[in-house]
Amino acid sequence: MEWHDDAIILSVRKHGETAAIVSLLTRDHGRHLGLVRGGQSRRRQGLLQPGNLVAASWRARLPEHLGTLTLEPKRDLAAGVLDDSGRLKALAAMTSLLEATLAEQEPQPTVYAASLAMLENLSDSGEALSPVPRWLAAYVRWELGLLRELGFGLDLDTCAATGSRENLVYVSPRSGRAVSAEAGEPWRDRLLPLPGFLLDDSLPPLAMFDIVAGLRLTGHFFDRHHFAQHSGRLPSARDRLVAALSA
Amino acid sequence: MLAKLPGLGPRSARRAALHLLKRRDSVMAPLARLLDEAAAAVTTCSVCGTLDSTDPCAVCADPGRDTTQICVVEEVGDLWALERAGAFKGRYHVLGGVLSALDGIGPEELNIARLVARAGEDGCREVILALSATVDGQTTAHYIAERLASLGVSVTRLAHGVPVGGELDYLDDGTLSAALRARRPV
Numbered sequence: 378m379e380w381h382d383d384a385i386i387l388s389v390r391k392h393g394e395t396a397a398i399v400s401l402l403t404r405d406h407g408r409h410l411g412l413v414r415g416g417q418s419r420r421r422q423g424l425l426q427p428g429n430l431v432a433a434s435w436r437a438r439l440p441e442h443l444g445t446l447t448l449e450p451k452r453d454l455a456a457g458v459l460d461d462s463g464r465l466k467a468l469a470a471m472t473s474l475l476e477a478t479l480a481e482q483e484p485q486p487t488v489y490a491a492s493l494a495m496l497e498n499l500s501d502s503g504e505a506l507s508p509v510p511r512w513l514a515a516y517v518r519w520e521l522g523l524l525r526e527l528g529f530g531l532d533l534d535t536c537a538a539t540g541s542r543e544n545l546v547y548v549s550p551r552s553g554r555a556v557s558a559e560a561g562e563p564w565r566d567r568l569l570p571l572p573g574f575l576l577d578d579s580l581p582p583l584a585m586f587d588i589v590a591g592l593r594l595t596g597h598f599f600d601r602h603h604f605a606q607h608s609g610r611l612p613s614a615r616d617r618l619v620a621a622l623s624a
Numbered sequence: 625m626l627a628k629l630p631g632l633g634p635r636s637a638r639r640a641a642l643h644l645l646k647r648r649d650s651v652m653a654p655l656a657r658l659l660d661e662a663a664a665a666v667t668t669c670s671v672c673g674t675l676d677s678t679d680p681c682a683v684c685a686d687p688g689r690d691t692t693q694i695c696v697v698e699e700v701g702d703l704w705a706l707e708r709a710g711a712f713k714g715r716y717h718v719l720g721g722v723l724s725a726l727d728g729i730g731p732e733e734l735n736i737a738r739l740v741a742r743a744g745e746d747g748c749r750e751v752i753l754a755l756s757a758t759v760d761g762q763t764t765a766h767y768i769a770e771r772l773a774s775l776g777v778s779v780t781r782l783a784h785g786v787p788v789g790g791e792l793d794y795l796d797d798g799t800l801s802a803a804l805r806a807r808r809p810v
Contacts, residue, residue, distance in 0.1 A: 388726050394630055423796050427759050455759055456798025459784070460805070462766035469763055473725045614725040614763075621770075 378440050382406055383451065384433040385492055387476045389425045391417055397425060399446055400476055401433055404489045408479040411435050411446030424448060427472040428455035428496055440482070457500030464499045466618040467516050471495060473612035474520070478527055478603055488526045495519045509582045513622070514574050517582075517591035521575060524595060529553065529602040531594075533576055536560055546571055553598055569594050585622060592619050671742070673718035673735045675700050683707075683716060690714040692749040694742060696768065698722055698756065706754065714752075717742060722755060722764040736768060744775050753781040757802070 384401035387408065392398045397416025401409050411433075416425055424431065430452040437444025458464040475492065479485060498512045524530055530553075535542055537554035538561075547561040547568035548554065555576075561568050571594065572587035574580045582588050596611055596619065604610050627637035644652040668674070669681035676682055683689060683703075693714030697703050703716045719734045743751050751772055755761040769779045785803030786795065795803075 390726060422756075422758065423798055426798075429798075450796065453796060453798035453801070456757075456802055459757060459759070459762040459802070462770070465759065465763055465766060469725060469759060476726075612725050613730060617767075 378438065378442075378444070379434070379436045380406060381432070381434045384409070384431055384448075385472075385489070385496065386425060386427050386429045386431060386448075387472045388427060389416065397421075398443070399425060399448070401431070401446070402475055402479065402485070402489055402492060403433060404486060405484055406435075407483040407485050408475070408481050409433075409435065410481065411437075411444045413446050413448060423453070423456075424450050426455040428458070428468045428499075430454055430493065430496070454496045454500045463510070463618075463621065464512065466614070466621055467512070468496070468499055469614035470612065470618040471499075471516070471519070473614040474523065474599070477609065477612055478523065478599070485526060488523060491519055491522050491526075509585055509588060511581070513585075513588045514582050514591075517572075517575065517588060517595065518578070520592070520595040520599075524598055524602075527603065529598055531555075531598065533571065545576060546573075548594055550597055550601075569597060589619065589623050592622070672716050673720060673738070674703050674716060688713075691747050693752060694739070694748060694750070695752045695754050696739060697754050698761070698764075702754065712752075714750075719755075719764070722758075722760045723767060724760050731767065734764070736771065739768065740771055740775070743772050743777050748777055750778040750780060753779065755781070757784045 382403040382405050384403040387400040387402055390398045392412060395415055395417050397413045399411055399413050399416065401411070403409050413421070413425065415421060425448070429450065431448040432451050434447040435444050455468065458468050471492065475488070479488065495515060498515050521531065531548060532554040533545065533548070535555065536545060536557040537549055537552055539557055539559070541557050544558045545555040546558045547556040547565065548571045549556055550567065550569050555571055556568055570590045572582060572590045574582040574587060575591055582591070596615070600611055626632055626640050627634045629637070632640065644655070665677040666675050667677070667679050669676055669679055669684055671680045671684040674681050674683070678685065690713050694717050695706065695712055695714055696717045696719060697706065698719055698721060700718055703718060706712050706716070717735070717739045719736065719739070721729055721734055723729055723731065723734070742748065753765040753768060755765045765781055772779050783806055785799065785806050786792070792800065
């Protein structure tokens with residue numbers, strides 16, 4: 378068995394004294410693990426960072442084997458975020474979410490393309506200063522897209538109670554469907570706030586609380602549909618991102 | 625037991641064991657005695673977390689060291705590297721690792737609370753974060769900087785860029801872009 382593919386490094390775990398087990402999100406082969414010989418060497422340390430884009434070659438006798446990976450650098454995306462605390466937290470949250478939610482060896486081309494675009498967005502330090510950086514809104518939209526690709530997409534087009542498309546400001550924590558302000562008023566304490574920028578990609582978030590509301594929304598459904606089913610919890614890296622933005 | 629040491633596999637451990645057995649008096653007995661002494665004497669410094677035969681360690685107890693600067697390193701080996709270079713005359717703080725979501729290492733597992741307490745003591749003016757230029761290393765650096773923000777001490781980190789003797793042609797893209805971002809007037 379052998380394949381060659383582009384991939385994003387998700388995590389690197391030491392194996393023995395010199396090797397590393399690397400988890401990749403590949404373009405055509407989904408999340409894939411493999412052994413990188415010499416993966417702990419100093420020469421490879423810069424390459425084997427979560428978020429970097431590599432050209433990967435995987436070889437094994439059988440598809441279910443761990444196999445060995447040969448990695449060549451394509452784009453050093455992680456280095457671009459190391460100086461920025463917020464972007465670095467987002468990168469860590471993103472790679473740990475992908476690592477925790479994606480099944481192995483299930484092709485996810487849409488998730489790969491969205492994740493690569495998100496990483497490019499994060500490593501673009503030329504963004505103009507604004508109260509709420511654009512990459513934060515892109516990150517929340519990326520999480521929403523990941524939920525959709527995992528099969529738990531939210532229906533934010535119409536109100537679950539009235540069918541109206543106007544004034545959608547809540548989401549039902551059970552069904553994941555939008556609820557209008559009027560229909561949701563009696564249950565407003567139990568409903569999740571729906572920030573407006575998630576309804577229309579052209580709308581920017583109004584303030585940081587919109588971003589936090591968006592992350593709480595996606596976090597609730599990741600927890601409910603994925604982590605609660607697998608006796609796990611949201612990755613601590615994502616918790617740190619939400620905590621930093623909430624402060 | 626020898627095969628469990630880093631750098632030694634079963635074969636090299638056998639060779640080492642044979643070597644020790646052939647030189648019982650000149651190597652094995654002195655080594656056993658020294659290992660025994662080290663096991664009894666070497667302890668973790670209660671101030672900075674390094675390993676030494678005294679507590680506080682020689683660096684923390686040295687009155688000639690600059691007490692206004694604390695250099696934060698991941699492991700004892702990093703402290704030794706900085707001491708070899710002889711470029712830093714302040715005091716150190718060994719974290720014992722870096723934050724890692726994958727390995728389940730959170731702030732509680734690291735020697736961070738003690739660092740915050742030291743940085744808050746009178747006299748400390750600067751905390752230098754000498755952590756790896758990796759995602760985990762810099763995540764830890766930002767976390768520490770946020771924890772120290774309210775104390776009024778200056779928090780700096782080591783520069784990332786072109787190593788001495790390095791040729792641009794052989795540098796990776798990340799290092800080159802970091803070096804360009806950190807350029808300064810000549």
